[in-house]
Amino acid sequence: MQNKIDERIRNIGFFQKTLVRPEFGSICGVILVIIFFLLIASDNGMFNPDGIRNWTVVSAQFAIIAVGACLLMIAGEFDLSVGSMIGFSGMVLAIGSIHFGLPVWQSIILAYILSIALGGVNGFIVIKTKLPSFIVTLAFLYILRGLTIFMSVTTTSKTILSGMKPLADADWLAPIFGGEVLTGLFQWMGDKGWIEVFKRGVFEGQPVVSGVPNLILWAIGLVIFGHWLLTRTRFGNWIYAAGGDASAAKYAGVPVNRVKILLFMFTAFCACTFAMCQVTEFGSAGADRGLLKEFEAIICVVIGGALLTGGYGSVIGAGLGAIMFGVVQQGLFFSGAEASLFRVFLGGLLLVAVITNTYIRRLIVGTGD
Amino acid sequence: MSEPIIKLDNIKKNFGSVIALEGVSFDVNPGECHCLLGDNGAGKSTFIKTMSGVHPPSSGEIYFQGEKVTFNSPHDAISKGIATVYQDLGMIPLMSVSRNFFLGNEPTKGWPVKLFDHETANKITEDEMSKFQILLRSPEQAVGTLSGGERQTVAIARAVYFGAKVLILDEPTSALGVKQTANVLDTIDKMRTKGIAVVFITHNVRHAYSVGDRFTVLDRGKTIATANKNEVSPDKLQNLMAGGKELPSLED
Structure with a gap:
């Protein structure tokens, strides 16, 4: 009985099984773009320790916001206010610590509380009005950006606040965003002559790449957390269900509204983390920070194999999408290509990803749906 | 006859100015298959959604195992053992x-x-x-x-x-082929012998008559008739569903 198989069920080969995994396309993509740039840009230092650090930091930034966007998209919603949220929470941190003289750790906590609360408001409005989240968060894109500029101009009469670096370095909480780990290891490798060190100047003898930025650890940590949440927990099952068919999920007793609101808050958390890392690492905040980040996050998620309509996707895929995005953006820069070409490339990549995903979905549900 | 496991008394439901249900009463016993028949728009779906907690009724009472209950969400109904199988959104x-x-x-x-x-x-x-x-x-x-x-x-x-304990099947056979329909009807029969109360919603009299013990016909939000299997013929049910009017006979 157990071994009897319906004669009409075709055996599915290993290839097709692999193909319907949401990460498959993005793994291939990452390998392809890395090979491509190894061929054309390795002479320009893209794959030196310094170069690698450059594009991994960019990729990690994308990955942090892509994790939130990915879970939210699988649950069937969008958040277009991610970029404005980055500008807003970064400005809260800078105004709090520089203008009002709050300890940096208090400003960081304040930024998190405000942005998570705003994420909750986003979700609440979407749930209550039943409007598409596209529209609601588009409104927030403008509202938050405007408020951020207003807030910084009225309190400090500036739109860019610098001078965060000394404050952040003296704080106990800020280094977990802007600091580095494994600095000892890198110094040791520099001393051994395995990696490049500065030859002269005040940094003489110190390695060019002094450690692994915590930003990268945040990105890896968030991707692992998101993947674990989605695939291993009950909540993950509810995320799939909320995006797959919200009314079916409700009838099965899934608290769809709660799931969605929590994910809007998580997306805001990710945006705030992005901003905290950016401000503490670069030492300044700007009211115009994070422009277009919401679309870049969505692009990473879609390249990573998630369906725009929800119900299907992978956080690992989104992370790989972020790597691809970072490699392409910095790779074109290293290879000295015209910067405008990056957008052409990106648009093309997005189109290919969406077409592939649609095809893959047909494979999953059998025949044309 | 045993006590009904669930009994709905004089259920009314309005959606704004639209009256969807105008006082429908219904009950089902353990091990019984009670068919709810009606043409499109008769209020079948709205009615079972009150039974499964999706729409709280505007007025009327629900008794579960003799006890008065209110269902504010599908979860309340599910936790009592009332499971609903929707035609396409399950x-x-x-x-x-x-x-x-x-x-x-x-x-x-x-x-x-x-x-x-x-x-x-x-x-x-x-x-x-x-x-x-x-x-x-x-x-x-x-x-x-x-x-x-x-x-x-x-x-x-x-x-x-x-x-x-109560299985509500909303048009389970409407989109199915002959063989699949037979399978589903067979499953309903099995459930009944296990002592589960089955509420079978359909507008196909043949399917209903092949497994049903009791039949209730709804039309325009009202109960037209409730009858046991031995009291009614398939033709009679068909006519009741059409609102009492004789249907032009196309069968033979």
Whole structure:
């Protein structure tokens, strides 16, 4: 009985099984773009320790916001206010610590509380009005950006606040965003002559790449957390269900509204983390920070194999999408290509990803749906 | 006759100015299949949604095992053992069979964080589905790859596994082929012998008559008639569904 198989069920080969995994396309993509740039840009230092650090930091930034966007998209919603949220929470941190003289750790906590609360408001409005989240968060894109500029101009009469670096370095909480780990290891490798060190100047003898930025650890940590949440927990099952068919999920007793609101808050958390890392690492905040980040996050998620309509996707895929995005953006820069070409490339990549995903979905549900 | 497991008394439901139900009463006994018949727009779907907690009634009372209850959400009804199998929105096509099977009731393991126990879920899904003669390639295959009849069966198997005492089937046969319909009707028959109360919503009199013990006909939000199987013929039911008017005979 157990071994009897319906004669009409075709055996599915290993290839097709692999193909319907949401990460498959993005793994291939990452390998392809890395090979491509190894061929054309390795002479320009893209794959030196310094170069690698450059594009991994960019990729990690994308990955942090892509994790939130990915879970939210699988649950069937969008958040277009991610970029404005980055500008807003970064400005809260800078105004709090520089203008009002709050300890940096208090400003960081304040930024998190405000942005998570705003994420909750986003979700609440979407749930209550039943409007598409596209529209609601588009409104927030403008509202938050405007408020951020207003807030910084009225309190400090500036739109860019610098001078965060000394404050952040003296704080106990800020280094977990802007600091580095494994600095000892890198110094040791520099001393051994395995990696490049500065030859002269005040940094003489110190390695060019002094450690692994915590930003990268945040990105890896968030991707692992998101993947674990989605695939291993009950909540993950509810995320799939909320995006797959919200009314079916409700009838099965899934608290769809709660799931969605929590994910809007998580997306805001990710945006705030992005901003905290950016401000503490670069030492300044700007009211115009994070422009277009919401679309870049969505692009990473879609390249990573998630369906725009929800119900299907992978956080690992989104992370790989972020790597691809970072490699392409910095790779074109290293290879000295015209910067405008990056957008052409990106648009093309997005189109290919969406077409592939649609095809893959047909494979999953059998025949044309 | 035994006491009804669920009894709905004089249920009324308005949606704004639209009166969807105008005082419908209905009950079902354990081990009985009570068919709810009616043409499109008769109020069948609205009525079962009050029974399953989706729409609280505007007025009227619900008694479960003789006790007055109010259902504010589907969850309230589910926790009493009232399971509903909807015609098309019960299953999520992109999710695997076992994820669908345990949706909202996921088995967990581990501490301090309770994790979704995929191993148990997959094993139970496979076992339960084979009881209904559905052999899965894998419990992790997407529901979208199953046929309509198989999806209905997954939903029924799920409801039964989670201890449903009342099984509400909303037009389970309307989109199915001949053989799949026979399978679903056979499943209904099996449920009845297990002592489960079945509420079978359909507008197909033949399907209803082949498994039903009792029939209630709705029209325009009102009960037209309730009759036992020995009191009524399929033709009579057909005419009642048409609002008492004789239908032009096309059958022969």
